[in-house]
Amino acid sequence: MSSVRIMRTRDWASPVPPARRELLTATPEVADDTRPPVLFVPGFGHGAWAYAEHWLEHAASRGFAAHAVSPRGHGSSEPAPKATLRAYAHDVVQVAAGLPRQAVLVGHGAGALVVAHALARYPARAGVLAAPVFGGWATLGLALRRNLFGTLPAAFGGRLRLGRRQLFGRDLPEPLARDYTRRIGHASARAQWELLRARAPENPVGDPPVLVVGTPDDRVVPRSALDKVARRYGGAPLLFPGMGHDLMLDTRWQEPVDAILDWLEKGGE
Template sequence: MTGHTENSLGASLELQARQPAVDEGRPPLLFVHGLGHGAWCWEHWLAAAAEAGHPAYAVSLRGHGGSPGRLRTARLGQYVDDVVATAESLPRPPVLVGHSMGGLVVQQALARYAARAAVLVAPIPATPAVPSLLEIARRHPLDALRIVGGGSLPLRAEYLFRELGDDDARRHTDRCHGESAIVQYQLLFHRPAGPPLGDPPVLVLATPDDALIPLRGIRATANRYGATLEEFPGMGHDLMLDARWREPLDVMLGWLRTAL
């Protein structure tokens, strides 16, 4: 089911939702996508989380997916506003689940919103993402120059997937789009988020074979939050879409059963 919620300015944001057959009171999950993606990228995890008994929601940040808004002028703090407003609109406080850029958005949202827990999926680290730019430059120097020049990072299949078939990979990359140049600069130079409200438990899911985010920064971020870190060798940056997407999802669902 796809509906809409309002952000802090009253703009309507796309909100995809899946409900369990029986609501047994398990905490809702609010999924936050990464750079150039939308709520659509959580299609596998949304359905499987609902089957496991969790009300599951995925928001498209302003200018992404089916949400309105000017992408060119969007700022990282506005994405945080979108997540906090969406979380506050849900019937019960959710677990925040953020991928890549969305993982950094969740880190910043935790400083403003007392979430039940948080899951960071291949997140932009708590520290500036300059190592990611260097990794991109090593693989595709012109892509790095494009970012520095204010263009969007081309979301190539080789950046996102390691095991997914070519047809499925193309289907996903065709749905990706550009990103705010302002936000891309902010990712490179941001300051660490403030401490989380309420000291929620945190899980970090990552892959040592990530083509966009070096694992060292992700491990440091896990240490900063006292988080459990689980790694999935052989998978690509888009853990929720690569061929073995169910493995990190099952780890997350098992962790939620014990952490909450």
């Protein structure tokens, strides 16, 4: 049986300061108390808007109360140039704890690492890690090979810049791709550096089921990393070939979210 830390000295000795957070919500036409609320968490530079494009309303159309949070410094949340991964996870836990029922946490990209840290503090109904970026020097090496000039500044505290080739499949219309990339901001330099250090998340509270989804054609997350994260949670990744890293914005966005919702309907099995 895995152990879970109950008392964290740092949490009370150095609490995360409060921050105003953006929360977008889509509710089903007919409430269904048998289905858990779903809280979507974006990756670095993205905001709740990335889920509001497609996944938020689609989840509601399938009977799930759906929410998307922008952690501090993202989207329309309060600016936070010195935010840490711990602060991002704190935002997720605070929003999830304020929902009326035990929620499912869904994180994308580096937001999947944030969700993994939040799962160690919040007893989620289930967790979903989409195209998870768990960091480390191997991830940096891949990013440098595929996106040298966009990645190198981030290694020295600058802004990480991801372009169309890193984020989307070839069939996404160019005007949409340009619009999405223009809307992407950046995480704090400190959080980016913490991502490179790749401190492993603690074990989830209550051992919830965790699903890993991704694409073997991801130009940000190598297939080996998908397999490694999935093994950590006792499974194999659910793959969607031909898609880009931003699963929720790519042309075939409906396929992964339907797979996630189907999995939840089956009880996370």
